[in-house]
Amino acid sequence: AYPIIGHSYLLGGDPAKFFEFISTGAKAMVTELKEQIAVIWLGPVPVIVVCHPAAAEVILRSSKHMEKSYLYEFLKPWLGTGLLTSGGEKWKQRRRLITPSFHFNILQDFLEVMNEQSATMIRTLEGKRTAGSAINVGKAITMCALDIICETAMGQTVNAQENDDSDYVKSLYRISELIQLRQKTPTLWWDAAFSRMKVGKEQESLLRTLHGFTRDVIIERAKTKDSKSVETTRQAAFNITNGSDKLNKNQRDLFQNPKRLAFLDVLLHAETEDGKTLSLNDIQEEVDTFMFEGHDTTAAAMTWAIYALGRHPEIQQKVHEELDSVFGAITNAQLQKLSYLERVIKESLRMFPSVPMFARVLSEDCKLGGYSVPKGTQAIIFGYTIHHHPGIWEDEERFEPDRFLAENCVGRHPYAYIPFSAGPRNCIGQKFAMMEEKVVLCHLLRRYSVISHDKEEDLLINADLILRSSTPLNITLKPR
Ligand code: HEM
Numbered sequence: 001a002y003p004i005i006g007h008s009y010l011l012g013g014d015p016a017k018f019f020e021f022i023s024t025g026a027k028a029m030v031t032e033l034k035e036q037i038a039v040i041w042l043g044p045v046p047v048i049v050v051c052h053p054a055a056a057e058v059i060l061r062s063s064k065h066m067e068k069s070y071l072y073e074f075l076k077p078w079l080g081t082g083l084l085t086s087g088g089e090k091w092k093q094r095r096r097l098i099t100p101s102f103h104f105n106i107l108q109d110f111l112e113v114m115n116e117q118s119a120t121m122i123r124t125l126e127g128k129r130t131a132g133s134a135i136n137v138g139k140a141i142t143m144c145a146l147d148i149i150c151e152t153a154m155g156q157t158v159n160a161q162e163n164d165d166s167d168y169v170k171s172l173y174r175i176s177e178l179i180q181l182r183q184k185t186p187t188l189w190w191d192a193a194f195s196r197m198k199v200g201k202e203q204e205s206l207l208r209t210l211h212g213f214t215r216d217v218i219i220e221r222a223k224t225k226d227s228k229s230v231e232t233t234r235q236a237a238f239n240i241t242n243g244s245d246k247l248n249k250n251q252r253d254l255f256q257n258p259k260r261l262a263f264l265d266v267l268l269h270a271e272t273e274d275g276k277t278l279s280l281n282d283i284q285e286e287v288d289t290f291m292f293e294g295h296d297t298t299a300a301a302m303t304w305a306i307y308a309l310g311r312h313p314e315i316q317q318k319v320h321e322e323l324d325s326v327f328g329a330i331t332n333a334q335l336q337k338l339s340y341l342e343r344v345i346k347e348s349l350r351m352f353p354s355v356p357m358f359a360r361v362l363s364e365d366c367k368l369g370g371y372s373v374p375k376g377t378q379a380i381i382f383g384y385t386i387h388h389h390p391g392i393w394e395d396e397e398r399f400e401p402d403r404f405l406a407e408n409c410v411g412r413h414p415y416a417y418i419p420f421s422a423g424p425r426n427c428i429g430q431k432f433a434m435m436e437e438k439v440v441l442c443h444l445l446r447r448y449s450v451i452s453h454d455k456e457e458d459l460l461i462n463a464d465l466i467l468r469s470s471t472p473l474n475i476t477l478k479p480r
Contacts, residue, residue: 015180016460016470019356023461026051026385036369043186045070047359047378048368051385053392053415055368059360059379060415060423066091069359069378074182075292077207078175080285083428084293093272095428098286101266102428107435108332109261110152114436115329117147118443120161125444125477134453134474137306141440142299146172148436153290154217155262171209172291178203180464214287218280221264263290290429297354298433300466301419302440304352305345307473308399309445310452315401316445319344320480323446335438341445343401345437349419351399356384356467358421383418384467392416397456448477 022040026049029035036052047069050056059065067087075085083094100106121144128135143160146169150158160169178199182188194200267283278286309316322340359380366373373379388396392413393403402408420427427433444450453474460470 015184015462015464018184019461019463022049022382023384023388023463026382027388030385030389030391037371037373042071042378043189045378047380048373050368050379050381052369052389053386053413053418056381056383056386056418056422057413057415058366058368059362059381060418060421060425063424064363065360065366065379066425067361067363069361069380071183071359071378074179077203078179078210079289079292080281082285082289084289091425094286097270097272097278098267098428101263102431104431106261106266107432110148110432111330111332111335111435111439113151114148114439115443117144117151117161118440120144120147121440122443122447124161125448129477132476134476136472137444137450137475137477138299138303138468138473141302141306141444142296144440145295145299145302145436148298148440149291149295151262152432153263153287153294154214155221155264156217167209168213171206175203175206175210176292176296176465178206184464210288211284214284214291215280218264218268218283218287221262222268222280263287293427294429294432296466297429298436300354300468301345301349301352301433302437303468303473304354305348305437305441306444306450306475307452307454307469308348308351309344310450310475311456312399315344315399316449319445320449323442326442326446330439330442335435335442338438338442340401341438341441342434343404345434345441346404346417347399347401350387350393350403350417352467353383353387353419354466355419355421356463357382381418381421383421384463386416386418389416447480449480451476451478 026038029038030051036050036055038049038051039046040049041047050059068085072085079085081087081090083091083098086094121140124143125135125137125140128140140161143164146160147158150156150160158166158168160166163169181199182194188194188197188199195204264283264287267278267286269277271277309319318340322338326334326338357380359378362373362375362377362379364375368379387393390396393416415422420430420433453476454469462468462470
């Protein structure tokens with residue numbers, strides 16, 4: 001590392017090169033030096049990179065090291081201090097309040113949306129496909145995931161699959177690029193200077209579009225909530241938190257009402273312990289957070305799963321056999337039976353975790369990998385390297401879904417597999433994500449066989465916020 005700029009000269013340039021640098025460096029460190037942690041310098045700031053489950057456990061399991069690192073500051077102009085970026089008491093209260101929205105009963109209601117949007121995706125793909133040639137399946141999957149999250153989080157359709165040219169959709173992607181740019185470029189860190197720069201002004205304009213859109217949706221949705229639905233939603237959320245899975249007639253009506261329930265409705269009706277409802281700003285930061293966390297992550301995961309299946313015809317064959325019993329709109333009972341597809345998704349998230357790293361700031365001194373690390377240190381949990389750790393995973397570069405058969409998980413370190421992070425600050429959307437992946441992949445793979453043309457050794461992986469291929473993956477769809 002150089003003085004002052006540290007390793008950041010590596011960060012500014014090509015993101016794929018940076019990922020290669022950090023992932024091969026980390027792998028060499030764990031195999032040759034047998035270390036659990038390393039240090040990189042982001043400008044003048046030393047950051048610990050955690051590459052072993054034992055060290056990850058020290059941070060993730062504890063209720064102490066819950067604060068997010070400085071790198072999350074750049075998300076705040078967009079996401080405010082929603083669940084992902086908040087800390088302390090605010091985070092605790094919000095997490096308690098939002099957890100019921102991800103209850104099984106509510107997720108079940110989203111199955112219909114997932115089925116409908118997947119059907120649209122198949123229609124769109126059919127229109128784009130020409131026999132024998134490769135197409136950008138990842139793009140179609142991403143637009144489908146975006147339509148699903150818009151409808152489930154906000155109760156609003158943006159029809160991204162039919163119109164990816166909307167201002168909201170364009171702004172969503174551009175702002176993610178700007179956030180990544182800032183995280184990697186210490187000269188853009190100072191707010192006062194950034195806001196005067198061209199990129200700072202561009203960010204302001206994107207934020208006006210993004211916030212304006214979600215704010216309008218929230219206001220519209222709030223107008224339609226009547227007192228009966230307020231009471232029943234609150235009661236349902238109460239029952240759910242108290243472990244009662246049985247909804248009464250009114251609650252069932254609400255959950256299945258023609259105007260489908262969205263996460264937003266649960267937020268509009270939520271009450272804190274001291275009887276306060278959430279303000280418009282409070283709700284907005286949570287809705288924006290769902291929009292950010294809730295679609296690129298699942299889209300990347302599904303695209304990698306398709307890629308992996310396209311490289312392993314024998315595994316794809318087994319998925320097809322399992323899917324041959326599933327027809328029409330997919331029901332929850334059918335989803336439960338798709339155990340091989342579930343293992344494929346899990347293995348794909350091991351090889352290609354959508355969120356390959358996430359970061360905390362240590363709230364007290366602690367011991368990591370045999371070293372004393374002082375309070376205040378920034379720590380990146382490098383899930384990607386933990387998932388490819390040769391001391392933990394046998395033949396770690398091989399795609400093998402049966403690693404996740406119950407009997408093969410016995411004795412594995414509980415923090416060896418952390419695509420959704422782990423511990424009290426894990427991903428709240430994990431069940432939603434698994435359900436969406438299963439439904440969308442089921443629709444796609446029932447209809448097509450997939451062939452991936454890019455070899456593993458030729459992949460150029462870019463891991464800014466989300467792990468994806470730097471260039472669109474070339475995949476051919478063959479009707480079955
Ligand atoms: C395959 C899909 C997904 C993956 C791999 C994933 C992964 C993760 C990870 C690693 C974290 C921890 C981040 C950190 O500590 O900074 C996280 C947090 C979070 N995720 Fe997900 N996620 C996925 C899907 C979703 C979905 C669909 C939603 C919402 C609908 C969601 C909402 C959130 C939220 C709100 C947090 C913050 C939780 C908190 O701090 O309490 N995620 N996710």
